[in-house]
Amino acid sequence: MTIGDRVPRGDGPEKVTGQAKYTADITMTGMLHARFLYAERPRARIIGIDTAAAKALPGVFAVITQDDMLDVRYGFFVKDRTVFATDEVRFEAEVVAAVAALTPEIAAEAVRLIEVDYEDLEPILDVEDALRDDVDLVHAGFASYEQMAGVDRDRNDCAHMTSVKGDVDAGFAEADVVVSARYRSDMSHAAPIEPHAVIAEWQGERVTIWSTSQVPFPARSQVARTLGIPESNVRIIVPHLGGGFGGKCDVHFETHIAALAKVTRRPVKLVFTRREEFLATDKPRHAAIIDLETGVRNDGTITARRAKIILDGGAYSGDSHFASEISIMMLQGPYRIPNLSAEVHTVYTNRTPSGSVRAPGAPQTVWAVEQHTEEIAAQLGMDPIDFRRKNLVEDGDTGQTGQRFDNPNAAACLERALEMAGYGQELPEGEAFGVSCGWWFSLPVASGAYVKLNADGSGTIVTGAQENGSGSVMGMPALAAEELGMAPEQFSIVYQDTSAGPFDLGSAGSQTTMNNGRAVIDAARQVRDELLQLAAHTLEAAVDDLELVDGAVRVRGAPTVAVTIGELAAQAHGGELLLGKGSGQPLPMPEHDASECVGRLFYPAFAHPSFFCHVGRIRVDQDTGVVQVLDWSAAFDFGTILNPIGAEGQVEGGTVQGIGFGLLEGSIYKDGHQQNASLLEYKLQTAIDAPPIKIAFVGGPAPAGPHGARAIGEPPVVGPPAALANGIAAATGARVRHLPMTPERVWESMQATGVN
């Protein structure tokens, strides 16, 4: 039995001994080093670029700009970007030119020698200004851009979506009380500890790219488009990935480095500094303005909600539309709201392009919605927990696009988390509990895998899936082993190589276990069928009489009549190979009605929804506004837990990340420039800051997931900022409506509320 066991990860031994190779650890014979020239201004017209002095520097092999590239735009939803800046730079770290040289020092010197003549333009930095008709366009040519069907956009609004349910005016007419508030959140960063790195090498017409990518297949298609070569001529290999958290989704610098490698006919390597990681990787979490207005009856029944979100998409849209749609799906929260009208605008500005950081759009939206929930309860004079108990969705209730919930464990998560936390107990002065509830989904997308048995009786899983560190790909051996009566450690995995495995979306949308897991199970079942056929022949027994136990096929009721998998595999190598292929066919979306909604693309409903609740115990220093997190409890409905080590690891890590987003992590901008682009000034949570975390997994197997599992990776990061905000309000009486809730902001809110 392996499902549900605490199985250590298969890549653990090489990681814990320092043997695991990450992209920056790779060196190749003849390798050159790349550096980029950045715009260093938020918005300007390029008058001219002079690369002559840089090219003349000894040791420089190439200096390239957009003039050396195809005139092709790329982008997952809207093709709004060129590889290097064309005519105009739109954010401070837009790449204007790239150099390849013998050493990183020579490359950096060459970058300094490139002369660019700019005409600076007034940057567009305020998202509300950007939506006005009399403000400049960030992309003057927006109307000519190709886009994915269904994207609704105009001028600086690159993703407009709506969510419409019931009759919102009638709902407000029924309300006794209407509560409204505006919440703002700053941009924050994925901040994996491994900075981005890329190495590219050509042989003939084919290029191999080693890259810190979470999404090698989607990245490959953008590389092929921008280089003008077939996808099959591009191979992307991800060595061990040192974390991503969404910041390594989408394509980044693979094309730039492949282009340098092509002109120099040498392997070329790029490794980012931490400062570049903040400024130039351009996939931070969106800054947001969130307006909420909710009508309630005096008895606590919610009658209607109007909501509007404006996301700062930055200079290019990238994969922003995921954040747009997920944030809008968070606006009903896990509550019963019969009438809802919501919209989201995702706006071009002259800031770093935002992207799909772990649970894109969700932590900041849930932070607003869950503060709003408690503000409504306070207006009604109701206890915030009782208000939730009254309004949490139950069996048969509907979500904001009409999807019907089937035994949602929203209330069970709330009660379990409260119980673990000891909610209600008397706390010392300055301490309080903070609570948040929410929901998440499992993303149904295509994914494929092969499973084969080797002559020595071991197995190999070949998958396109990407292991970002979460352990999702490392969980595949247990799934295959379960089907084949083998042990997980008997399987090796070939993964994150576009020339080996079948297509997979990558480590995005918490989808790996849900989709690739089902593909691996399908493939293993094919192998199982082949094994049984072969064993039936060998043992002269009927297939139906055989069972697979402990690495052998044996006749039921006659365990001594058996043949080992190793013997069968060795025998098969003389003829029929034991090979299986599987595709975790996308599961159908739940029934819903998004017909009145505009601009919806991927999440008109949430498949296999999972609910959660966080309860944090915090202390607020009344003099300084410093928030200390003392203790944390979290309950999740993740269905079947396939491996508790991995599931707990996601909850613990996601919770601490969420606490960081809640209290400290935000980019400070001045005139279009990030001011805190280092880990000294942009603080992550340390071992001292992180609280002890208690976890409960609530609920039974999900109907469609592998062995009843649901998605786990993103949900833990969604709820903590909201729980902290409600804890701060409970401890101080003051609402902090600007994320992150830094000591200054907590203190200011206390002053404004007259608490001190």
Place this chain on the structure above:
Amino acid sequence: MINPLSLSVNGVPYTAAIEPHRTLLSVLREEFGITGPKEGCDDSECGACMVLIDGEPTNACCYLALQAEDREITTIEGISDSPVGSRIQARMLEDGGIQCGFCTPGIVVMATALLSSNPNPNEEEIRNALAGNLCRCTGYQKIVAAVSKAAGDLE
């Protein structure tokens, strides 16, 4: 200007001729091919490059290589040979103190230094010792538990 450097890494003597601005991290990684220590920030902020210099935990990214003349350097690659280090490695693996693994070399080195000087640390002492090692994946709970259990195993 090129200067001669000789030092010992994981018990093996090395010599090199290097420029004075080179960091110990860059020399370990690029001259000697010892890539266990990672570069996460180049600014002593993340601890992924941590090594022992004559037994003292040090961020190799902010230590000039020439300062290491005649010193004994232990990297994650050499930690496996020590009873303390290998016990920490085993517990990190069993307890799930590893996810992406990029911070792991620095954390194992720091934890080895801790248990070498304080064989029986409490949770607060472990958390304080690891405060300079950023981990973005785990939330630290399983790392702290692994170090604590390793200390118990070694008693």
